[in-house]
Amino acid sequence: MITLAPIVIEGHTFNAVTVLLPKTTLLTISSDKGYIMCGALDVGLLNDKLADRQIIAGRAVGVRTIEQLLEAPLESVTLEAEKRGIFKGTIGKDALLKML
Numbered sequence: 001m002i003t004l005a006p007i008v009i010e011g012h013t014f015n016a017v018t019v020l021l022p023k024t025t026l027l028t029i030s031s032d033k034g035y036i037m038c039g040a041l042d043v044g045l046l047n048d049k050l051a052d053r054q055i056i057a058g059r060a061v062g063v064r065t066i067e068q069l070l071e072a073p074l075e076s077v078t079l080e081a082e083k084r085g086i087f088k089g090t091i092g093k094d095a096l097l098k099m100l
Contacts, residue, residue, distance in 0.1 A: 025064060036095055039061040056086075070091075
């Protein structure tokens with residue numbers, strides 16, 4: 001099952017996607033410029049193999065719901081995210097606001 005729902009943070013709307021998979025759930029919340037995601041995101045791949053795409057993204061681990069993803073500190077972020085002031089430890093919803 002796939003669920004898409006709008007999330008409003010400080011008056012800004014983001015897209016939250018939940019994908020129920022066998023034994024895990026894939027979670028992502030995105031703006032037009034970037035996204036945060038659960039532990040399935042491979043930040044190393046984005047920084048190394050896909051660096052030319054300049055992807056703004058962050059990863060939180062141990063989250064099981066969209067609400068947890070919003071409140072979790074990011075475990076890793078892309079180099080492009082760092083350029084926007086998003087660093088390891090930034091809370092998910094704060095990172096999203098820097099992706100506007």
